Amino acid sequence: MSDPxxxxxxxxxxxxxxxxxxxxxxxxxxxxxxxxxGQVLKVIATDAGSWRDIQVFVNNSVNELLCAEQDKDQYCYWIKKGIVND
Structure with missing residues (x-):
């Protein structure tokens, strides 16, 4: 069963x-x-440092981290691109 x-x-x-x-x-x-x-990027990584790096990056940007999952040595992130004002 998948995680809702x-x-x-x-x-x-x-x-x-x-x-x-x-x-x-x-x-x-x-x-x-x-x-x-508004589009969503799914990222799959195996580097443990990505767990911290990507979350810090998103927190300091206009983007939104919809979900982050860790399964053994694999890390998955769903990032919604925010609105960039030029």
Whole structure:
């Protein structure tokens, strides 16, 4: 049975598995830059540092962390791109 708090839909998937710090965060930022406001990015990472890095990045940005999950050595994040005012 799936966790109801985990978003089922997302607009883009970033598989950063196997990448070491700081690459998962950098790739996340690049992927978010390509999305439109309101779209959701799902990130899969295996770097333990991403657990802290991505949450700190989102907290200091206009983006929203919809959900974060850890399953053994895999970390998944669902990030909704916020509205950027130029």
């Amino acid at each position: 708090s985990v978003p089922e839909n997302y607009d883009e998937l970033l598989d950063a598995s196997g990448l070491n710090c700081p690459l998962p965060l950098l790739k996340t930022k690049q992927s978010l830059n390509k999305l439109a406001s």
